[in-house]
Amino acid sequence: MTTAIHTDDLHVYFEKNHALKGVTMDIGMNEVTSIIGPSGCGKSTFIRCINRMNDIIPGCSVKGAIMVDGADINDDDVDVVNVRRRIGMVFQKPNPFPKSIYENVAYGPRLHGVTETVDGKVRRRKHTKEELDGIVEHSLRRAALWDEVKDRLDKSGTSLSGGQQQRLCIARTLAVNPEIILFDEPCSALDPIATAKIEDLLVDLKKDYTVVIVTHSMQQAARISDKTAFFYLGDLIEMGDTKQIFERPQKELTEQYITGRMG
Amino acid sequence: MAFKIKREGRRKLRKNKHLPPQEKLIQLALFLATWSSVAALAAVFGELLLGAFPAFTSIDIIDFFTGTVWNPSHPMYPLYGILPLFVGTLMVSFGAALIAIPIGLGCSIWLAELASPRVKAIFKPAIEVLAGIPSVIFGFFALVILSEWIAAVFDPVTKLNALNGAIMLAVMMVPIMVTVAEDAMNAVPRSLREASLALGATKWETIRHVVVPASISGVMAAIVLAFGRAVGETMTVLMATGNATLLHFDMLRSVQTMTAAIAIDFGEVEFGSEHYHVLFLVGLVLFVITFLINFLAVWITKRFKEDY
Numbered sequence: 001m002t003t004a005i006h007t008d009d010l011h012v013y014f015e016k017n018h019a020l021k022g023v024t025m026d027i028g029m030n031e032v033t034s035i036i037g038p039s040g041c042g043k044s045t046f047i048r049c050i051n052r053m054n055d056i057i058p059g060c061s062v063k064g065a066i067m068v069d070g071a072d073i074n075d076d077d078v079d080v081v082n083v084r085r086r087i088g089m090v091f092q093k094p095n096p097f098p099k100s101i102y103e104n105v106a107y108g109p110r111l112h113g114v115t116e117t118v119d120g121k122v123r124r125r126k127h128t129k130e131e132l133d134g135i136v137e138h139s140l141r142r143a144a145l146w147d148e149v150k151d152r153l154d155k156s157g158t159s160l161s162g163g164q165q166q167r168l169c170i171a172r173t174l175a176v177n178p179e180i181i182l183f184d185e186p187c188s189a190l191d192p193i194a195t196a197k198i199e200d201l202l203v204d205l206k207k208d209y210t211v212v213i214v215t216h217s218m219q220q221a222a223r224i225s226d227k228t229a230f231f232y233l234g235d236l237i238e239m240g241d242t243k244q245i246f247e248r249p250q251k252e253l254t255e256q257y258i259t260g261r262m263g
Numbered sequence: 264m265a266f267k268i269k270r271e272g273r274r275k276l277r278k279n280k281h282l283p284p285q286e287k288l289i290q291l292a293l294f295l296a297t298w299s300s301v302a303a304l305a306a307v308f309g310e311l312l313l314g315a316f317p318a319f320t321s322i323d324i325i326d327f328f329t330g331t332v333w334n335p336s337h338p339m340y341p342l343y344g345i346l347p348l349f350v351g352t353l354m355v356s357f358g359a360a361l362i363a364i365p366i367g368l369g370c371s372i373w374l375a376e377l378a379s380p381r382v383k384a385i386f387k388p389a390i391e392v393l394a395g396i397p398s399v400i401f402g403f404f405a406l407v408i409l410s411e412w413i414a415a416v417f418d419p420v421t422k423l424n425a426l427n428g429a430i431m432l433a434v435m436m437v438p439i440m441v442t443v444a445e446d447a448m449n450a451v452p453r454s455l456r457e458a459s460l461a462l463g464a465t466k467w468e469t470i471r472h473v474v475v476p477a478s479i480s481g482v483m484a485a486i487v488l489a490f491g492r493a494v495g496e497t498m499t500v501l502m503a504t505g506n507a508t509l510l511h512f513d514m515l516r517s518v519q520t521m522t523a524a525i526a527i528d529f530g531e532v533e534f535g536s537e538h539y540h541v542l543f544l545v546g547l548v549l550f551v552i553t554f555l556i557n558f559l560a561v562w563i564t565k566r567f568k569e570d571y
Contacts, residue, residue, distance in 0.1 A: 085463030095454040098477055108462040
């Protein structure tokens with residue numbers, strides 16, 4: 001297994017509240033890693049560290065190292081914008097922009113443009129219309145949404161159903177071509193059919209991306225993930241192959257949680 | 264569901280016949296409170312119409328709207344051309360809008376998106392207090408201090424001029440704009456900002472492409488509302504602009520607005536005279552203008568509404 005993300009003694013404080021208490025963890029490349037645990041255990045806080053989303057919360061401080069590609073992305077000198085480009089995130093509640101479906105997907109590429117090297121010089125230019133069309137179609141196809149929306153790309157993203165909105169949000173994230181995608185309880189607002197579609201999609205995405213998903217559903221973690229990590233009260237209690245975690249947990253807390261005696 | 268549709272079809276709420284008397288009394292009081300404000304508005308409009316009506320017969324209404332000279336107190340040949348006043352009002356209020364819109368927008372964006380909560384907790388109330396200062400105070404400031412500054416910088420034809428009024432009005436417009444526009448921006452859900460930031464957008468890109476478009480209806484309404492206030496403002500412009508009634512387009516010369524003309528002339532006009540009724544007509548024009556502006560604000564709010 002190649003490591004995509006390595007966190008070293010990661011602590012998070014909200015003002016005086018110690019929300020994450022020294023998490024050291026390896027997340028494998030091209031795998032689906034689930035993070036489970038009861039509410040308030042720090043699982044969302046943890047993945048929001050990985051693309052520096054906690055930066056925008058006043059009073060939040062993150063201590064420790066998060067190594068991605070050999071560089072510590074938690075360093076003060078790191079360009080946060082660049083980190084978030086490489087590490088995408090899909091949120092709990094589908095949050096499409098109040099723009100057309102097309103514009104939702106094109107949003108990221110439009111911002112970043114194309115960086116290309118011409119005669120040894122690095123230059124940035126805008127996408128052509130054809131390139132943008134291609135990215136939008138490819139991303140929507142990849143998110144298994146293309147067939148449902150191809151005839152109404154100009155309709156508002158908010159007019160879609162909840163499950164479609166969430167897949168639109170995934171397409172939007174794919175359009176900027178990240179290496180890692182973080183999912184923060186992506187199915188908690190969806191019905192079982194929409195959830196199944198997203199789950200299939202996640203498993204398919206791991207071929208090209210590293211996927212980390214926070215979920216409150218142990219069944220979901222068991223269905224889709226290669227590795228599972230169990231958090232409790234800000235500590236990483238146990239991490240291992242999903243099968244092992246659910247069949248032969250090593251720690252008593254883990255066993256209590258997965259057997260429903262706690263949580 | 265059929266039950267619901269039937270209810271909507273009747274468009275009437277089913278009444279409870281067993282309400283206690285004090286409940287009925289309270290409902291009646293609330294009903295009267297609402298109607299008294301509507302009635303007051305109707306009374307004002309009616310009074311304006313009645314007062315202005317005789318003017319329709321005594322002066323040529325086309326001359327009134329196209330006349331370039333406002334000289335109502337001439338003993339033999341009074342002239343009632345509204346254009347100098349109308350242009351005066353437009354110069355002062357558009358000038359004010361030109362200054363106030365960028366400042367007000369910048370201020371709203373900074374408060375809504377960039378200021379730390381602690382700073383915001385001081386600045387927002389401070390700006391709202393600015394909106395509550397009596398206009399005569401602003402007028403006084405324009406008359407005594409601002410006009411001197413303008414004189415020092417621009418060397419104007421007259422010390423009290425359109426620019427003086429415009430700057431002072433801009434100061435009064437900003438708080439109204441900020442209060443409404445900042446609320447609109449605040450109402451944009453945090454999840455949309457997070458979505459944008461998570462795609463690698465910078466803060467400014469997020470403001471420009473997500474927050475402002477999503478709140479544009481509120482922001483436009485804020486601008487129109489503030490503009491309406493500027494058009495209707497009387498005391499400040501009366502004190503600041505010098506009240507010369509010549510038609511010109513020079514911001515550094517004195518102008519008189521419609522509001523100021525009414526306020527000044529009404530003090531000395533003979534009751535029931537032609538001039539008296541013409542002033543009502545000017546008031547009616549003003550009423551229609553501000554009504555249209557408010558109507559525009561409502562229309563814009565609906566037209567540009569983005570669902571989120």
